[in-house]
Amino acid sequence: SQQGEEDPQALSIQEGENATMNCSYKTSINNLQWYRQNSGRGLVHLILIRSNEREKHSGRLRVTLDTSKKSSSLLITASRAADTASYFCATDESGGSYIPTFGRGTSLIVHP
Amino acid sequence: SQTIHQWPATLVQPVGSPLSLECTVEGTSNPNLYWYRQAAGRGLQLLFYSVGIGQISSEVPQNLSASRPQDRQFILSSKKLLLSDSGFYLCAWSVSSGLYNEQFFGPGTRLTVL
Structure with missing residues (x-):
C-alpha cells in the first residue's frame, strides 16, 4: 500500500522560481527520504530526514518534517531547467523493516 | 565506490515468453537487494527484497519470481509473461545495517510485453 503521497502531482514553473512539493503519510515513521528521477532513469537519493529532525538543508534543497501533521515538504530554491524531473518521497514505518515505501511522485517541469 | 548494473x-x-532480468552490485558486501516495478506515471511498487543469498521476500503475489544465487546478484524471472507485466523495472541496493535505509538504484529495464 502507498504510504507517502506527494502533492501536487505536477508542477510547472519558470527558471529562477522556487518549487515546493509536499508529502503526506499515514503511520509513524523512522525516516523520510526524497528521491529524484529523471525521465526513463533510476532514482537518485537526495536527502534523508529522521523522525526527530525538523529541517534539513542540502545545497538548494530544503526539507522539513512535521510529524504531528505527518507531512514533509521539499523546497528547491532558484530552480533550473536541469531540475526538471519527478520527485518521490519514501517513508519507512516505525517498528517496521526499514524498507522505504514510495509515493507516486511529483512531476516538476522548469521552463528556461 | 559502489555501482549497480x-x-x-x-x-x-x-x-x-519467459523473462530474466539481471542486477549486479559492485563495491559492497552483503547488501540488501530490491526489485521494484514502476508503471507509467505511478510510484514504485516493491516486488521482492533479499537480505542474503537465497533469502527472498515477496511483497506482491504475481507472475514473477526472484532469486539471489550470489551475494551481489539479484535476478527477476517469469516463466510466462503477461501483458500486465509491462513496465519499468528497477533494482536497488542498500546497506544491510538498515537503520538509515538510503537506496541506490540501477538504471532500470523498460519491459514491453506484446
Whole structure:
C-alpha cells in the first residue's frame, strides 16, 4: 500500500522560481527520504530526514518534517531547467523493516 | 565506490515468453537487494527484497519470481509473461545495517510485453 503521497502531482514553473512539493503519510515513521528521477532513469537519493529532525538543508534543497501533521515538504530554491524531473518521497514505518515505501511522485517541469 | 548494473536496458517480449532480468552490485558486501516495478506515471511498487543469498521476500503475489544465487546478484524471472507485466523495472541496493535505509538504484529495464 502507498504510504507517502506527494502533492501536487505536477508542477510547472519558470527558471529562477522556487518549487515546493509536499508529502503526506499515514503511520509513524523512522525516516523520510526524497528521491529524484529523471525521465526513463533510476532514482537518485537526495536527502534523508529522521523522525526527530525538523529541517534539513542540502545545497538548494530544503526539507522539513512535521510529524504531528505527518507531512514533509521539499523546497528547491532558484530552480533550473536541469531540475526538471519527478520527485518521490519514501517513508519507512516505525517498528517496521526499514524498507522505504514510495509515493507516486511529483512531476516538476522548469521552463528556461 | 559502489555501482549497480542492470540489463538489458530495454526488452520487448511476446506474451507467454519467459523473462530474466539481471542486477549486479559492485563495491559492497552483503547488501540488501530490491526489485521494484514502476508503471507509467505511478510510484514504485516493491516486488521482492533479499537480505542474503537465497533469502527472498515477496511483497506482491504475481507472475514473477526472484532469486539471489550470489551475494551481489539479484535476478527477476517469469516463466510466462503477461501483458500486465509491462513496465519499468528497477533494482536497488542498500546497506544491510538498515537503520538509515538510503537506496541506490540501477538504471532500470523498460519491459514491453506484446
